[in-house]
Amino acid sequence: MKENEAKQIEDLVAKAMQKSTLETPSYQFTDKVMAAVNAQQHSAVTRHIPLIPKYMWVAIAVLTIGFTAYIWSVVQPTPIAWPTLSFDFMKNNLLSKEVGAITFSKITGYAVMLLALMLCVQIPMLKRYFDKQKLV
């Protein structure tokens, strides 16, 4: 009985579905899709073009190396007399001594470390969030 009922419902629905028609989107549907696809393609292409192309980098490298080699061969290097600088004043001034005397408790140290760690976690999360927003 149940099987018979199922079979009859199956036939009825098959008949109804045969009589239903496929819906058609608007006339310009394909054009709209293609416009969206082309815009996508265009933005993808512009996004990945570097400002300075590879061959320019090669040219810059060749020019720099060539110019340096040329200068090297024309002008013979002479030892440069660097002025001798003393950085002792950094050790001896009052501020350095004051700063050097400051000591932090262990808890402060751990807190700063934890803060740094949290920052490291937050940065990639924020980056992903903003990247997603850009895509939308």
Place this chain on the structure above:
Amino acid sequence: MTTDQETTIINQIIGGDTQAFAVLVDRYKDLVFTLAIRMLKNREEAEEVSQDTFVKVFKALPRFKGDSKLSTWVYKVAYNSCLDRIKKNKNRYNEVGIDSFTENQIKTVDNALDALEEKEQQQTIQHCLQQLASKDSFLLTLFYFEELSLEEISQIVNKEANTVKVNIHRARKRLASILKQNLEPETIQSYERERS
């Protein structure tokens, strides 16, 4: 598996011939749109989601491996896009209960449907499909229009083939209930009057 012609088109698109994609859009737009309209119950939204589906397909085309039919993959993208839209809208389309039928009732509905003119029949059925729950309508459309196997449908909706079979069975019953409600009382009465 993807047909040779489709593989050629896909290779053309991946190779940079964007215009070749229009062939695929023209091939699948009607069914994708029908599936979207059956799920979303709104023409404008269905058109938006269908466009979105094709843009997604275009973007993901280089990742399509070809181990399933291209159509199956396109319908899967359409299904997920519709689900996303439903979730976004927080739309809950009417869930129709499953009535129990007697053999006579089914026959009456069947005959009442026959009694309608061709155009009226189509309108009634479209109206009934509009009232059917999104997922039920989607399953029946794939099953009857594309004549996809249960295995193929299960790939699209990401469910076991047996679950799909049960879902289609319930969807049929719900559609029959809606047909019964929509054809009653006038049509059935007039049919019965004619019969007596």
